[in-house]
Amino acid sequence: MTNKNHKFETRIVHAGRNPDEYFGVVNTPIARTSTILYDNLDAYFAPDTKYRYGRVNNPVAQHFEEAVSTLEGGYHAISTGSGFSAVTTSILSFVQSGDHILIVDSAYAPTRIFAQQELIKLGIEVEFYEPTLDAGIEELIRENTSVIYMESPGSYSFTTQDVAAITKIAKSHGITTILDNTYSAGLLFNPIKHGVNIAVQSAAKYISGHSDLNLGFAVADTEENYKRLKTTAVNLGVCAGPEDMFLAMRGLRTLQMRMEQANENVKPIIEWFQGQTFVQKIYNPALPDNPGHENWKKYFGGKTNGLFSVLFDPKYSWKDIARFTDALTLFPVGSSWGGYESLIQPSEMKKCREFWPHKGALLRFQVGNEHPDDLIRDLGNSVNHL
Numbered sequence: 001m002t003n004k005n006h007k008f009e010t011r012i013v014h015a016g017r018n019p020d021e022y023f024g025v026v027n028t029p030i031a032r033t034s035t036i037l038y039d040n041l042d043a044y045f046a047p048d049t050k051y052r053y054g055r056v057n058n059p060v061a062q063h064f065e066e067a068v069s070t071l072e073g074g075y076h077a078i079s080t081g082s083g084f085s086a087v088t089t090s091i092l093s094f095v096q097s098g099d100h101i102l103i104v105d106s107a108y109a110p111t112r113i114f115a116q117q118e119l120i121k122l123g124i125e126v127e128f129y130e131p132t133l134d135a136g137i138e139e140l141i142r143e144n145t146s147v148i149y150m151e152s153p154g155s156y157s158f159t160t161q162d163v164a165a166i167t168k169i170a171k172s173h174g175i176t177t178i179l180d181n182t183y184s185a186g187l188l189f190n191p192i193k194h195g196v197n198i199a200v201q202s203a204a205k206y207i208s209g210h211s212d213l214n215l216g217f218a219v220a221d222t223e224e225n226y227k228r229l230k231t232t233a234v235n236l237g238v239c240a241g242p243e244d245m246f247l248a249m250r251g252l253r254t255l256q257m258r259m260e261q262a263n264e265n266v267k268p269i270i271e272w273f274q275g276q277t278f279v280q281k282i283y284n285p286a287l288p289d290n291p292g293h294e295n296w297k298k299y300f301g302g303k304t305n306g307l308f309s310v311l312f313d314p315k316y317s318w319k320d321i322a323r324f325t326d327a328l329t330l331f332p333v334g335s336s337w338g339g340y341e342s343l344i345q346p347s348e349m350k351k352c353r354e355f356w357p358h359k360g361a362l363l364r365f366q367v368g369n370e371h372p373d374d375l376i377r378d379l380g381n382s383v384n385h386l
């Protein structure tokens with residue numbers, strides 16, 4: 001239906017579906033599987049039989065994996081029950097006992113905890129690196145470094161890394177690179193084009209876009225790396241539910257419009273915060289003083305998603321801030337982001353960073369599809385309670 005000459009938007013509309021397979025039905029139907037019957041005993045033993053057992057492969061997973069591989073511009077993908085299991089499965093695919101792994105300090109907090117609690121148990125040396133290091137990472141590379149793990153922009157502070165500089169160095173040392181690309185949803189940035197081996201995402205964020213599923217994936221750049229991912233995924237029993245994959249593929253078709261809207265809606269809200277005296281610093285990759293802003297300009301085509309963080313003046317305690325957040329009516333407190341509604345999430349940065357010199361509480365805001373005028377009025381009313 002589509003070919004490589006088509007533009008990205010066109011390919012994403014058609015990726016991972018084939019109406020001819022299903023009586024002309026537009027979207028790949030939800031096929032619920034565990035057992036998949038073989039034609040006969042020969043098919044059971046034939047190495048090229050496509051679907052054998054639902055957990056290992058099935059028609060919905062196949063289409064979802066094709067779609068996200070097109071999105072990321074990679075060879076093929078594994079689908080996983082959550083974004084986080086895509087992170088852990090990807091790391092476990094490329095490390096073994098005795099290895100050293102470099103993980104960006106601004107990684108999603110559970111990724112850090114996984115490294116500190118699980119990778120260490122396996123005898124892997126874990127080192128967190130400063131997110132603005134870029135090409136300076138070369139000095140941290142050891143004989144036994146097997147993986148450099150990036151997230152760009154990183155969680156909460158949205159530091160954007162010089163991905164091409166890092167992958168160039170990694171390749172020269174035979175190191176595998178993994179990048180958590182959830183921020184961009186694969187739309188604003190394609191890490192594989194810049195030399196990353198594995199692009200990981202939580203599909204619970206912008207791809208699904210409606211805060212109603214847990215799903216993830218990892219796309220490999222080559223057949224060889226895909227096979228390593230798939231082997232580890234099968235050995236760990238990792239798989240994803242067909243209804244979640246169906247919904248994520250449906251979300252994919254409107255991803256571009258929703259991301260465009262997020263990029264627009266977030267701007268007036270950030271502007272409002274820029275005029276407030278309680279603000280110590282605002283974090284968003286498009287702000288010129290944000291760490292890694294030059295990298296964001298280089299890699300992100302001038303677009304952001306709907307996230308930003310506010311670091312409060314240290315004179316405000318969480319108790320003070322709670323008076324502000326409790327008064328908000330359009331910004332409930334909730335984990336995750338990328339849905340249609342606005343949210344806030346607090347973070348205790350000192351607990352999830354090695355390199356975080358700042359004092360003061362931090363709130364991350366996700367701006368949804370509400371009208372910005374209403375959001376600003378809500379913020380304006382609530383700030384009187386601070």
Ligand SMILES: *Cc1c(COP(=O)(O)O)cnc(C)c1O
Pocket residue numbers: 082083084085087108151155180182183201202203204205214215216336
């Ligand atoms: C949410 C998130 C994840 C984990 O995804 P889940 O689907 O919640 O398991 C991983 N990385 C980043 C950057 C995230 O924001």
